[in-house]
Amino acid sequence: MIDTRVKSLCDEFSVEIIGKSQYPGPGQTRAVGTLRKMIDRTDMEHARLVLSTLAETTNNKACLDREAFGAVSGLILARPDEVEQASKWLAVFDAMPLGEMQAITQDLRGFFPLNAVLAGMIYERIWRAFGPRSIQPDLYDERRRA
Secondary structure, three states, rough: OOHHHOOOOOHHHOOOOOOOOOOOOOOEEOHHHHHHHHHOOOOOHHHHHHHHHHHHHOOOOOOOOOOHHHHHHHHHHHOOHHHOHHHHHHHHHHHOHHHHHHHHHHHHOOOOOHHHHHHHHHHHHHHHHHHHOOOOOOOOOOHHHH
16 A cells, blocks of 8 residues: 555656556656655655655656665755755756666665665765855866866
8 A cells, every 4th residue: 555645745746656566667666665764754845855856857757766765865864055055956956867877876786775876976966066166166177068
């Protein structure tokens, strides 16, 4: 039985809940237990912000799994000042190739918790957008835009 809070949250963001034996496609999730635990541990608003960050940003509708939910949840809790700058926060996620980043994390499966690996990869992008170099980037940074 799916928790009604989870069902309501997924409906709000047009996320389809699928069975555990199915492979999720864009806009689908099977991580209902993760969402329920998140709601229980934090609150509905926190879970709404996590789902909003993932479901309403470019190219991230296919990243609605346990690892992404955990990574984004932890980053929201760790960096509340950045989250309050909602348009900039969402712009960072819009520009992020989250699906590719999730694929890269698979190389470390069994060695590290994948949500922590993914959170580190995402945080590097957040730090670049909000950190001390966000105004004046390092000229020798290999990721600076030409």
